[in-house]
Amino acid sequence: MGFSKAQEEAITHGTGPCLVLAGPGSGKTTVIVNRMKYLIEKLKVRPEEILVITFTKYAAAEMKSRFQNLMGKKSLSATVGTFHGIYYGILKWAYHFDSRNILSEEEKYQIIKNVASRQEIQIFDEEDFISDIAAEIGVVKNNRIDIRSYHSSKCSPEDFRNIYLEYEAQRKRERKIDFDDMLVLCYELFSKRPDILKMWQEKFHYVLIDEFQDINKVQYDVIKMLAEPQQNIFAVGDDDQSIYGFRGADSKLMFQFKEDYPNLRQLLLDINFRSTSNIVQNALKVIGNNETRFEKAIHAKKTKGLSLHVQEVADPAEESRYVMEEIQSRIQSGVKAEDIAVLFRLHTDAGNLAETLWEHRVPFQMREHLPNIYNHFIAKDIKAYFKMAAGSRIRQDFLQIMNKPKRYISRDSLTGREVAFEDLRKFYCDKDWMLDRVDQFEWDLKMLAKMAPYAAIQYLRKKIGYDDFLREYAAARKMQASDLFEILSEVEEAARPFSSLERWFLHVEEYTNALKMRENSKEPHSSGVRLMTMHAAKGLEFDTVYIIETNEGQIPYKKSLKEQKEEEERRLFYVAMTRAKELLKIVYVKNKNGKDKDPSRFVDELFEKKQV
Numbered sequence: 001m002g003f004s005k006a007q008e009e010a011i012t013h014g015t016g017p018c019l020v021l022a023g024p025g026s027g028k029t030t031v032i033v034n035r036m037k038y039l040i041e042k043l044k045v046r047p048e049e050i051l052v053i054t055f056t057k058y059a060a061a062e063m064k065s066r067f068q069n070l071m072g073k074k075s076l077s078a079t080v081g082t083f084h085g086i087y088y089g090i091l092k093w094a095y096h097f098d099s100r101n102i103l104s105e106e107e108k109y110q111i112i113k114n115v116a117s118r119q120e121i122q123i124f125d126e127e128d129f130i131s132d133i134a135a136e137i138g139v140v141k142n143n144r145i146d147i148r149s150y151h152s153s154k155c156s157p158e159d160f161r162n163i164y165l166e167y168e169a170q171r172k173r174e175r176k177i178d179f180d181d182m183l184v185l186c187y188e189l190f191s192k193r194p195d196i197l198k199m200w201q202e203k204f205h206y207v208l209i210d211e212f213q214d215i216n217k218v219q220y221d222v223i224k225m226l227a228e229p230q231q232n233i234f235a236v237g238d239d240d241q242s243i244y245g246f247r248g249a250d251s252k253l254m255f256q257f258k259e260d261y262p263n264l265r266q267l268l269l270d271i272n273f274r275s276t277s278n279i280v281q282n283a284l285k286v287i288g289n290n291e292t293r294f295e296k297a298i299h300a301k302k303t304k305g306l307s308l309h310v311q312e313v314a315d316p317a318e319e320s321r322y323v324m325e326e327i328q329s330r331i332q333s334g335v336k337a338e339d340i341a342v343l344f345r346l347h348t349d350a351g352n353l354a355e356t357l358w359e360h361r362v363p364f365q366m367r368e369h370l371p372n373i374y375n376h377f378i379a380k381d382i383k384a385y386f387k388m389a390a391g392s393r394i395r396q397d398f399l400q401i402m403n404k405p406k407r408y409i410s411r412d413s414l415t416g417r418e419v420a421f422e423d424l425r426k427f428y429c430d431k432d433w434m435l436d437r438v439d440q441f442e443w444d445l446k447m448l449a450k451m452a453p454y455a456a457i458q459y460l461r462k463k464i465g466y467d468d469f470l471r472e473y474a475a476a477r478k479m480q481a482s483d484l485f486e487i488l489s490e491v492e493e494a495a496r497p498f499s500s501l502e503r504w505f506l507h508v509e510e511y512t513n514a515l516k517m518r519e520n521s522k523e524p525h526s527s528g529v530r531l532m533t534m535h536a537a538k539g540l541e542f543d544t545v546y547i548i549e550t551n552e553g554q555i556p557y558k559k560s561l562k563e564q565k566e567e568e569e570r571r572l573f574y575v576a577m578t579r580a581k582e583l584l585k586i587v588y589v590k591n592k593n594g595k596d597k598d599p600s601r602f603v604d605e606l607f608e609k610k611q612v
């Protein structure tokens with residue numbers, strides 16, 4: 001591979017700080033691995049002196065493998081890892097921490113939940129509240145913000161302060177650290193112990209950072225200390241790909257870097273080697289709508305290529321079928337399945353497509369947890385209703401649904417392992433109103449037995465009153481009822497093609513088993529079409545990319561918009577678009593769960609008549 005002039009300059013940069021600003025597909029990873037080679041072979045730097053930092057474990061693994069390929073069989077001891085991994089390594093060495101000292105995300109959520117309930121804080125949506133507070137605790141730590149001056153978007157400053165302080169007190173009592181502490185404690189260690197800092201400074205003489213736009217304040221401060229006195233920091237980044245603001249990443253630190261090091265050398269990688277010029281031009285059109293960015297003139301090395309394709313489909317079921325057929329024909333035309341990716345905003349968006357691909361035996365892989373909708377309590381309720389409609393009288397099934405909706409049937413009325421409606425009638429013989437309810441329940445089950453699954457779910461919702469139950473359930477738990485109705489509609493839609501309850505059951509059982517086998521399998525899933533969130537796709541590239549559910553509410557994600565993160569959402573969409581080398585198809589639905597949907601504003605931006 002011949003390098004461009006800018007790449008060549010970056011690879012052969014000597015000593016001192018250097019900022020390489022770059023567009024997508026411009027060879028940032030290529031530059032880093034080739035610079036490692038250059039340092040070792042030409043500048044005779046020992047591999048142990050090189051520290052390369054990435055943002056995800058996956059990116060670190062990718063970097064290591066690309067470096068290994070470049071260097072041939074030689075095994076080299078350069079350190080390549082994530083900020084968390086490297087800083088945790090330093091802490092382990094200093095404080096003898098082990099995995100028992102790490103506070104898991106679940107434990108973190110539990111502490112916040114307990115504290116919030118002790119403090120009797122008014123919460124609307126508990127799940128949302130806890131995850132947002134957890135993220136805000138991270139933002140405070142990562143930016144080393146004084147807790148007295150932090151304004152939470154979820155509760156009053158006083159409530160937030162109380163939660164934060166109690167959370168910290170409990171964590172410390174239990175001698176645990178959370179992921180953000182790994183960074184903060186490292187900063188404190190280096191600040192307090194110049195001797196330890198010196199030791200690490202003497203170990204790493206060259207620090208190379210990938211995805212510099214995603215750095216946060218405390219990560220940056222530690223790096224600055226670590227790189228003294230030589231200041232051999234080589235940072236590569238693209239402010240347009242900064243997508244971790246919610247974790248405290250701050251691309252403005254790229255500008256600060258310039259101020260902190262007046263002797264900084266700055267280079268620009270402006271050629272996109274990855275994508276066709278159609279893809280590059282369209283992606284630039286979208287990102288051009290962001291106001292806070294470095295203006296960069298990016299050029300595509302490749303020719304125009306295939307046109308960008310935007311596809312409207314009726315609903316998620318049609319979308320899954322469309323994408324599946326597209327994938328099949330792309331594979332038939334010679335593209336490897338692994339070189340095709342389907343990207344979406346949230347990992348839960350993958351469910352429908354995964355089910356369709358599985359049904360049609362199209363192999364796929366997904367690193368993130370693939371949620372099985374049939375494990376949700378709503379699907380379990382439907383299963384229990386259907387099982388009872390089909391004749392089951394197992395106590396467990398009955399218990400699951402007897403009061404959904406409220407029928408006021410008490411547990412005392414159930415005697416054996418099996419439930420008989422006759423026994424219930426005997427139990428309630430002196431209560432006419434309960435007898436009516438029991439009769440109605442039995443009648444409804446008989447009705448369900450005659451229906452196909454889709455109609456049966458509609459009957460359950462509207463006639464039996466399951467929708468009312470869900471509304472009450474959401475209100476009692478301070479949840480958004482719409483989230484529950486989304487799940488219900490998804491199960492309903494997926495049931496549409498099945499002609500009988502038996503067929504539906506068989507499908508659900510087989511699909512659940514297949515997912516279980518995937519989860520339990522020790523084998524890494526490294527074959528098949530890639531299904532991943534836009535966040536997870538960062539840094540990767542594929543011949544063909546499908547972006548699904550490109551609708552308002554999904555991308556930009558409605559919650560992010562509330563937090564005024566439109567620009568970050570646009571950057572995320574830009575990252576997704578620029579993963580494609582040859583073919584990019586963007587799909588949006590017209591209707592979801594019975595509601596009309598608008599295409600994403602980013603789709604509209606693609607059609608704007610604007611020159612880039």
Ligand SMILES: Nc1ncnc2c1ncn2[C@@H]1O[C@H](COP(=O)(O)OP(=O)(O)OP(=O)(O)O)[C@@H](O)[C@H]1O
Binds near residue numbers: 004026027031238273
């Ligand atoms: N000088 C070059 N000539 C030809 N191909 C190149 C050159 N530099 C990089 N490439 C190719 O361009 C593609 C993008 O490179 P790379 O993945 O390093 O980009 P990147 O800047 O890290 O991308 P992104 O930030 O979008 O993830 C890769 O397929 C790489 O092999």
